[in-house]
Amino acid sequence: MNKKSNAVLRLIGILLLTIAFCVLGYLNAKNIKLGLDLNGGVSITYQTVEENPTAEQMSDTVYKLQMKAQSYSTEAQVYQEGKNRINIDIPGATDANEILAELGEPGTLQFADEDGNVLLTGDDVKTATAGMTNQNNNREYVIELHFTEAGATKFAEATKNNVGKRIFIIYNNEVISSPNVKEAITGGQASISPIESYEQAQKIASTIRIGALPVSLTELRSNVIGATLGAEAISTSLQAAAIGIALVMLFMLCVYRIPGLAASLALFMYVGLEMVLMQAFEVTLTLPGIAGIILSIGMAVDANVIIFTRIKEEIGAGNSVEKAIKSGFEKALSAILDGNITTLIAAAVLYIRGSGTVKGFATTLAIGIIISLITALFVTRGLLTAFFALGATNPKLYGIKKETKVINFIGFRRIAYSISSLVIIVGFIFLAMNKKNTGDIFNYDLDFKGGSSTTITFDKDLSMMEIDSEVIPLFTAATGGNASTQAAKVAGTNEVIIKTRTMTTEERTKLYDSLQEKFSISEDKIVTENISGAVSTEMKKDAVWALLIAIFCMLIYIWIRFTDIKFASASVMALSHDVLITVTFYAVLRWAVGSNFIACILTIVGYSINATIVIFDRIRENLHNGSKKKGLEYVVNEAISSTVTRSINTSLTTFISVFVLYIFGVSSIRDFTLPLMVGIVAGAWSSVCIAGPLWFDFVILSKRKKEQLSKK
Structure with missing residues (x-):
């Protein structure tokens, strides 16, 4: 088989793969998990059994519930409402009862010996995570435990006294795990193995995390809430993505010609692969996530630009197009690998150490890096060699870089x-001025500083468009026009939840009056609570x-x-x-x-x-x-x-x-x-x-x- 036949087969193969990934990604796009801002989810409010918990207890409880909620979605949000309530928003969920059954009411966690003596409590556990190891080429699922300083001492003593026996991990009087002690364990870390499946390891680990709560909670209410942004946000973002990709492709074609065409085709495969892998890894997509993907599309051409610049240099140095293509990829390889591996290391650390938005960001970043490497080093190269074999041999089609003018x-x-x-x-000057004038160095949003959450029961079901055009302006007017807002609908009801910065008594009065005047609703249908930051x-x-x-x-x-x-x-x-x-x-x-x-x-x-x-x-x-x-x-x-x-x-x-x-x-x-x-x-x-x-x-x-x- 001659070179042209090989080139045709290679080109057809790459195009078919590109089409397959794009079609597969498009057809299964509905399986991509969407965040609260795009698709809504379940909102659960807990109230403490104790009437007056301390601020430290509430802060610790919010954080540990955040760790638990992340087993459902990395984009889950947990924040304090009032003095003794905690709200949990879990995106993508539609059945509040199912979530409540799985989440359970936070209770007591104990580590006990075979005689029923309590050795440790949940307060002694810092965190618990699910993991996987390879033992003699056999995959094993494990739970990694990390104890507090006091807990490490207790656990070392407990394992020393129970070698060859079992220690029972008990949650709400139910044994969730009973590992056998092989030896005394010091250092504040331990692992439980083997676990039947990764899902089982995750479930036990999350139960251990939530069992370490400093206060007891009871369910106050649960709702299914609608998307906070509505369909318009998705459609405009997709429209922006299409225009952005088209402009990037046009730029690549104009500047790099044949290599630009190869990069454009590779970009289609990049998009298809991105969608497929997001489904495979069950990444929860939020509006910032869409922005991150569109950003990564712009960054995906980076490796191609490095390669094409090298090819231009090689042609400018008098080498043939065929040799220039080969040499261009070889000389660009070290820079591409170093740059991407460095960022991949950062993504791995952020995923392991981060939480919430950081963990979700790290996942999207890692997927984008891996795909960009695959498309640049293999897809683009395959397309370029195929184009050359099919007759694109004129150096002008690839561009010729003139001798570099050295700038000082x-x-x-x-x-x-x-x-x-x-x-x-x-x-730094403005940070100091902001601190002096407002008490904060930055203009912190709701996620950081908290604010007020107002629940309004209207006489009819308002659409998100009506809420944006008719309700939000009332909040803007009441707060003097300097407060960002977040709106969500409660599914199956006429309730709307709107969050804004903390409002003063005068601002609340002004807001209530304007709502009553515009929508003819009584004051008892408007409830406002102060909430903590979600971060x-x-x-x-x-x-x-x-x-x-x-x-x-x-x-x-x-x-x-x-x-x-x-x-x-x-x-x-x-x-x-x-x-x-x-x-x-x-x-x-x-x-x-x-x-x-x-x-x-x-x-x-x-x-x-x-x-x-x-x-x-x-x-x-x-x-x-x-x-x-x-x-x-x-x-x-x-x-x-x-x-x-x-x-x-x-x-x-x-x-x-x-x-x-x-x-x-x-x-x-x-x-x-x-x-x-x-x-x-x-x-x-x-x-x-x-x-x-x-x-x-x-x-x-x-x-x-x-x-x-x-x-x-």
Whole structure:
């Protein structure tokens, strides 16, 4: 079989696979789990048995219920309502009774020996998670237990005294597990194995977590609530996605020609695979999740741009198209792998250490990274070689990169440092001013600060469109126009729940009067309660620690791969720069800081590291190909100059996707995409003007220190 026949078969095979994935993803799109904002879910309110629980008890209970609720959905929200109530919103669920049966009433958890003596209680357990191990090539499901400091001491004593016996884990007087003690266990960690299935391990682990509650709860009410945003949000987001993809494809075709066509076809497969894997991994999709997917579509072309730039360079150096394609993929491989593996490490850490929005974000990020690697390294390459074999041999069809004009970025670095420093300093000034004027450094949204939840029983069933146009404006007027709102309908009733910032007595009176006047409803059909933030203090700590550990792991990986800690240090400083620039805009423009803020910052970190690594990869290459003889300054300037087009093009395609989403998206999507656009610009600036020059300065500083030491 000749090359043309092979090329035709390869092309047909890739196209059929692309069509299959897209069709499969589309037909089963209804199986994708949707969050509360898109599809509604179950809302359950618990009340404490004790009349006056302490604030610490309520805070601990909210956090542990959040851990339990996440076994149903990573996007579940738990928040305090009033002084002794806790509300749990679980997206995608439709049967409140089923959820209540599975969730159960939180009760007592005890660890007891065979004689019934209580050895530990739920208070001694820090957390419990389901896991999987391989023992002698056999898969085993386990439960990993982590105890508090006091619990670790008790557990060590309990296992020491019960070697060869069973310890019974009892929840509400029912034995949920009875593992055999093989040896004394110290260190505050233990595992229970084997468990029949992963689902069983998850169920037991979540029961142990919820059993450690500091207060007892009883069910007060449960409702099935409708989507908080309605069908319009989904349709506009999908419309934005279609336009964004079309614009990115058009850009790729115009700039990269035949390679751009290959990338566009690969992008279709990317979308299809994304939908299929989201179904397979049961990812709960929220509106920010849609934004994240559209953003990842813009980022998916990054690897292709790196490859195509290399191909252009090879053709410009006089190589044949066939050799240029092969060499382009080979030379781009290290930068692509390093950039994606670094971000994948961050995603893994965020998934393990994070909770709620962070965990959901990490899942979507990891899926996007893996798919982009597959489509760039295999699909795009297969398409390019097929096109070449079918007659696309003219170098003009691939583009020819002219000799790089070396720009003196090192000479510009002090100006770049000054500009960035000035912006960041302004940010800190505004943070201090905000703290002084409002008591908070940021304009915290409901998710962080809590507010008021108002339940209104109307005389008729209002649509989300009617709520947005007729009800929400009354809340806006009552709060002076400076409060964000979240609205949801209670299925099967005429009740509407609207959350806003904490309202004063005067604002409530004004709101009640306007509701009664416009809808002729009595005051007894309007109930307002204060609620806590859905993002608890513990969740914030989890997110911060997850981010810090992720950055640390990225630093270690870059250090190992580039065999120089100066590369890693410059990378982390560039990432910190991008985050601080974004924070500055949040502070100066008073953008609302909610749960999406965490996902936004994580997206910026994951995005900007790729561009920095591409430049560092070129610096590493220049250090080994003889360019070092021209001086270190030339090495850095040439590396940045040769990749600056790639940095601009990648940032532009990503910016296009996000900008289209901003134009067509609903208000909550705009709140998410606006900071992302700032982060994209900041990431492009830091990669080109900050990261490389920082590495240069670190090297010079290191040399000076060595010289000073040698003189001594």
